[in-house]
Amino acid sequence: xxxxxxxxxxxxxxxxxxxxxxxxxxxxxxxxxxxxxxxxxxxxxxxxxxxxxxxxxxxxxxxxxxxxxxxxxxxxxxxxxxxxxxxxxxxxxxxxxxxxxxxxxxxxxxxxxxxxxxxxxxxxxxxxxxxxxxxxxxxxxxxxxxxxxxxxxxxxxxxxxxxxxxxxxxxxxxxxxxxxxxxxxxxxxxxxxxxxxxxxxxxxxxxxxxxxxxxxxxxxxxxxxxxxxxxxxxxxxxxxxxxxxxxxxxxxxxxxxxxxxxxxxxxxxxxxxxxxxxxxxxxxxxxxxxxxxxxxxxxxxxxxxxxxxxxxxxxxxxxxxxxxxxxxxxxxxxxxxxxxxxxx
Amino acid sequence: xxxxxxxxxxxxxxxxxxxxxxxxxxxxxxxxxxxxxxxxxxxxxxxxxxxxxxxxxxxxxxxxxxxxxxxxxxxxxxxxxxxxxxxxxxxxxxxxxxxxxxxxxxxxxxxxxxxxxxxxxxxxxxxxxxxxxxxxxxxxxxxxxxxxxxxxxxxxxxxxxxxxxxxxxxxxxxxxxxxxxxxxxxxxxxxxxxxxxxxxxxxxxxxxxxxxxxxxxxxxxxxxxxxxxxxxxxxxxxxxxxxxxxxxxxxxxxxxxxxxxxxxxxxxxxxxxxxxxxxxxxxxxxxxxxxxxxxxxxxxxxxxxxxxxxxxxxxxxxxxxxxxxxxxxxxxxxxxxxxxxxxx
Numbered sequence: 001x002x003x004x005x006x007x008x009x010x011x012x013x014x015x016x017x018x019x020x021x022x023x024x025x026x027x028x029x030x031x032x033x034x035x036x037x038x039x040x041x042x043x044x045x046x047x048x049x050x051x052x053x054x055x056x057x058x059x060x061x062x063x064x065x066x067x068x069x070x071x072x073x074x075x076x077x078x079x080x081x082x083x084x085x086x087x088x089x090x091x092x093x094x095x096x097x098x099x100x101x102x103x104x105x106x107x108x109x110x111x112x113x114x115x116x117x118x119x120x121x122x123x124x125x126x127x128x129x130x131x132x133x134x135x136x137x138x139x140x141x142x143x144x145x146x147x148x149x150x151x152x153x154x155x156x157x158x159x160x161x162x163x164x165x166x167x168x169x170x171x172x173x174x175x176x177x178x179x180x181x182x183x184x185x186x187x188x189x190x191x192x193x194x195x196x197x198x199x200x201x202x203x204x205x206x207x208x209x210x211x212x213x214x215x216x217x218x219x220x221x222x223x224x225x226x227x228x229x230x231x232x233x234x235x236x237x238x239x240x241x242x243x244x245x246x247x248x249x250x251x252x253x254x255x256x257x258x259x260x261x262x263x264x265x266x267x268x269x270x271x272x273x274x275x276x277x278x279x280x281x282x283x284x285x286x287x288x289x290x291x292x293x294x295x296x297x298x299x300x301x302x303x304x305x306x307x308x309x310x311x312x313x314x315x316x317x318x319x320x321x322x323x324x325x326x327x328x329x330x331x332x333x334x335x336x337x338x339x340x341x342x343x344x
Numbered sequence: 345x346x347x348x349x350x351x352x353x354x355x356x357x358x359x360x361x362x363x364x365x366x367x368x369x370x371x372x373x374x375x376x377x378x379x380x381x382x383x384x385x386x387x388x389x390x391x392x393x394x395x396x397x398x399x400x401x402x403x404x405x406x407x408x409x410x411x412x413x414x415x416x417x418x419x420x421x422x423x424x425x426x427x428x429x430x431x432x433x434x435x436x437x438x439x440x441x442x443x444x445x446x447x448x449x450x451x452x453x454x455x456x457x458x459x460x461x462x463x464x465x466x467x468x469x470x471x472x473x474x475x476x477x478x479x480x481x482x483x484x485x486x487x488x489x490x491x492x493x494x495x496x497x498x499x500x501x502x503x504x505x506x507x508x509x510x511x512x513x514x515x516x517x518x519x520x521x522x523x524x525x526x527x528x529x530x531x532x533x534x535x536x537x538x539x540x541x542x543x544x545x546x547x548x549x550x551x552x553x554x555x556x557x558x559x560x561x562x563x564x565x566x567x568x569x570x571x572x573x574x575x576x577x578x579x580x581x582x583x584x585x586x587x588x589x590x591x592x593x594x595x596x597x598x599x600x601x602x603x604x605x606x607x608x609x610x611x612x613x614x615x616x617x618x619x620x621x622x623x624x625x626x627x628x629x630x631x632x633x634x635x636x637x638x639x640x641x642x643x644x645x646x647x648x649x650x651x652x653x654x655x656x657x658x659x660x661x662x663x664x665x666x667x668x669x670x671x672x673x674x675x676x677x678x679x680x681x682x683x684x685x686x687x688x
């Protein structure tokens with residue numbers, strides 16, 4: 001049984017939608033138990049709408065709430081009593097094996113990093129998101145935790161994303177691409193040129209630089225980028241389908257025959273919508289911290305929350321963090337041996 | 345009459361498609377004369393396919409070609425004899441009033457900056473592209489000339505983009521947004537926080553930070569960003585329609601009724617394709633250099649080349665560069681007066 005703490009107060013539609021998702025997860029997944037963290041009375045009120053299988057969900061009180069607009073610093077001040085702070089505390093004390101929050105991302109990253117610490121050898125944590133492409137799911141990392149990663153941090157993101165793709169999405173020897181403004185290794189900032197070299201000389205399956213146009217084609221399994229460009233691109237993707245549909249419906253208003261056509265196309269359009277739906281992936285792990293923390297979109301639906309909780313459980317049962325630690329230490333040993341070989 | 349030098353050898357389909365576009369511009373626009381620059385024999389060969397109105401197009405020889413994969417440094421070494429180098433030289437010597445190239449962007453930026461110099465007061469040039477949104481055209485700047493702009497350079501991009509939007513796209517008091525990872529002014533890198541302050545205190549119509557999701561909604565007239573994220577986002581946009589169509593056609597293969605529906609929708613889909621077609625804008629000015637230089641996409645069609653040449657002529661006739669110089673100097677005077685006021 002995997003126990004997961006769910007931040008009941010985090011998210012644009014919390015606590016109602018988070019409670020709905022947590023209940024779905026508790027009832028749908030036989031191997032998951034939920035600790036729902038937040039203002040007890042409000043959570044109880046929401047739970048009244050549901051039936052939960054016996055013993056699968058308990059409430060843990062946390063009187064404070066970190067707002068979506070709070071700065072990470074302000075959030076940390078109330079961390080001990082906030083729902084996200086209590087979740088991380090439970091994880092630190094090994095009372096749960098994973099945390100899921102759809103609240104303030106900056107606060108979740110700051111609290112996780114400071115309270116849990118980092119995995120041995122890891123320099124900075126990063127958020128790894130799964131995104132639909134023409135050839136299935138790709139992982140993009142980082143999408144918002146680290147706006148100015150160093151070359152070595154980008155390399156570590158590639159390593160962590162690769163393990164995540166392998167363990168959770170069952171990709172064999174996942175391919176890695178470095179997001180850049182051109183394919184040639186001479187392109188981009190100094191940091192990217194250096195990251196390119198480190199990746200090229202590493203045991204990872206590095207295919208080279210990729211460009212913005214490769215994002216949706218599934219050219220690589222793991223897209224590695226800084227958290228600024230990752231965040232912009234991610235939010236852009238989310239609005240794309242909406243924009244496309246808006247343009248389409250404007251044209252349809254001018255043309256009744258096309259409107260009939262669109263009606264006939266509806267099943268195909270729904271299939272695309274489902275295929276590209278962020279809800280199915282649901283959550284993005286904060287990789288690199290010493291603990292399993294899943295961050296969900298603030299606008300997450302109940303289904304997205306449910307699936308994010310599933311991702312947390314899969315991270316635990318596949319021992320993703322242990323594999324990261326093993327691979328980082330292997331690479332460090334290999335580098336040390338190579339250094340000794342040179343001096344011998 | 346506006347004379348424009350066209351880099352006949354620049355672009356993925358040069359010289360054939362560039363010659364086609366230059367001829368279209370010469371024949372379609374009564375106020376434009378073309379100087380087609382490149383390997384004379386090859387250009388003449390391409391021109392054989394066309395009829396050009398008398399005196400509207402001449403050839404200027406340039407024996408060397410800068411490849412699309414050449415580094416800007418390699419390109420500069422052969423600049424004197426390359427088609428792009430000769431174009432810029434003609435502009436410098438005032439034999440033409442503008443340059444249009446679909447060749448190697450790095451080479452065009454480097455040659456323009458070094459040979460023409462910058463407008464008085466401008467720190468770094470940037471590329472301003474027009475992009476379709478739900479509310480018409482928006483300008484995004486920079487999209488690839490400057491990967492690490494300072495806060496003041498971002499402010500200058502906002503100023504130049506604003507003048508460009510006003511003079512060429514007839515936007516009144518254009519709105520400005522700073523591309524960031526959140527709307528709050530505390531978000532983003534130190535450079536972005538500083539740029540936010542400068543913009544807020546400036547006479548520009550600054551609406552604040554915008555996020556990736558606002559890119560296509562037309563929330564602002566001018567989207568200001570560094571050249572790295574601008575370039576990634578731009579290339580992503582280009583592949584989006586393609587990706588959407590690929591997903592759609594896959595679904596249609598599974599569903600014959602939807603296929604009929606798609607056929608009925610065809611006019612609506614074509615209308616969207618036209619509305620969001622980069623060809624209509626065609627070219628992006630390199631703003632900030634002392635001269636009018638239009639950079640076109642390497643994959644430009646003849647129509648895109650023709651329209652890019654038109655943008656160059658419009659930049660000249662609307663005296664965009666003069667307006668930039670005037671406004672930069674006004675802001676400098678105002679800042680100086682304010683400084684004097686303080687000490688008085």
